[in-house]
Amino acid sequence: MLLLIPGPVQTRPETRAAMAQDYAPWDNDFRAVYAEIRERVRDLAGGVKGEHATLCLQGCGHFMMEAAIRTFIPAGGKLLVPRNGAYAERAVRLATEAGREVVSLHAPDTEGVAPDKVAAALAADPGISHVVMVQNETGSGIVNDAQAVGAVVRAAGRRMILDSVSAFGALPMSLAEQPELDALLFTSGKCLEGLPGIGFAIARVDRLEACQGQAGSWSFDLADVYQHALRAGWGSFRFTPPVQALAAFRVALDLHAQEGGQPARLARYTANMHVLYEGVQTLGLTPYLALRHQGPIIVTIHQPADPAFALQPFVDALKARGVLISNFYNTTAPTMRIGCVGAITPEDMRGAVAAIGEALQELGVRQLAAA
Structure with a gap:
């Protein structure tokens, strides 16, 4: 997982x-x-x-x-x-x-x-x-x-x-x-x-x-x-x-x-973030933060406005594909938050973006603009 x-x-x-x-x-x-x-x-x-x-x-x-x-x-x-x-x-x-x-x-x-x-x-x-x-x-x-x-x-x-x-x-x-x-x-x-x-x-x-x-x-x-x-x-x-x-x-x-300390870890997390941030935009989703304000730790994404979307079924569909994200959010607007940290790589993030697209398709979510 x-x-x-x-x-x-x-x-x-x-x-x-x-x-x-x-x-x-x-x-x-x-x-x-x-x-x-x-x-x-x-x-x-x-x-x-x-x-x-x-x-x-x-x-x-x-x-x-x-x-x-x-x-x-x-x-x-x-x-x-x-x-x-x-x-x-x-x-x-x-x-x-x-x-x-x-x-x-x-x-x-x-x-x-x-x-x-x-x-x-x-x-x-x-x-x-x-x-x-x-x-x-x-x-x-x-x-x-x-x-x-x-x-x-x-x-x-x-x-x-x-x-x-x-x-x-x-x-x-x-x-x-x-x-x-x-x-x-x-x-x-x-x-x-x-x-x-x-x-x-x-x-x-x-x-x-x-x-x-x-x-x-x-x-x-x-x-x-x-x-x-x-x-x-x-x-x-x-x-x-x-x-x-x-x-x-x-x-x-x-x-x-061994990785190179704080600078190397920041570089890896930043690379993870860019893969995720750009990947979800390619899918049609909207990040919560403008890129100039986006940190390297977590990318928060607006939930799609499509009535077919609900957070827990989306989390479950992702989990079935081997990717687990939070099933709650802490922002005023409905969002989903995806971490860029931990023992993960940009290649892992590319796989996660593909899984996100597949999960949305399985749920019949077509309108990907922000709710």
Whole structure:
């Protein structure tokens, strides 16, 4: 089965094979594996030893976002959220339910966040301490410019939390060049092509030390994760970790490096995206984003207006042809989203485009213009 979703992504056999044995997380051999992973992802993010620390939680990207908000923004504190997609909306809910005050910066989900509008919002409200932004919106496929937005946050003397869950490992990042970032958030099962189950935050040590005791949650306190590492060692997890997923993740990091690292992975995903984007246009379908705004992670496509089209039967017809896509969408308009990431190639994408055409024909969909 060709898995074309934005995560968990298709993985290599070598990665999956690492899951096929039992591990003890407290064993000294495995502690060395975990400590190595923490250093490797810090370095991959352009972090600095002694200035940045890798912190992990069991679970998904939403867990990391809630943990970062709770850890770095005190209860009652105010944050700005640029809202141009479904995952920014989820950050708003996580922050609100954690008792933080959200200032919204609304924008369409068809174009990136405008740095000048972020700057204006910060200038208008000195009470905002943080900007919380999603780097890649997996609802639409839009990429927000983390470097440009970070620059205006830095110039305003504020802090930033960046959700890079569906971008890290493919899009460039240098924490050393962005000191305004309290934390960069990502997970194991996206562009690094590991198995799901591990959430990561790479955070500034000085901020972790300054923010102890304000999370209001033991489970979601990154400052406590950091203090635990200082006490018990960098190979130690606070609570029982997903050890098989960690073992597989180390193999995924090896494969990422062998491919050529972040630039090579971005190049492959970009090639995948172009094959898909141009292919669906050739079929007569309409991409949700203009090409100038299209990111390399996911292509979202308007559902056809033809009454013969319905998303779940289309997904089923594709699955029967060995291609699996998401059976839901996160945009206002009816769409279908197809991932360009994972252990897949442009040739795989050409096969997927052919399968899309066959599935539409089987369902009797003739009117392919946007609904």
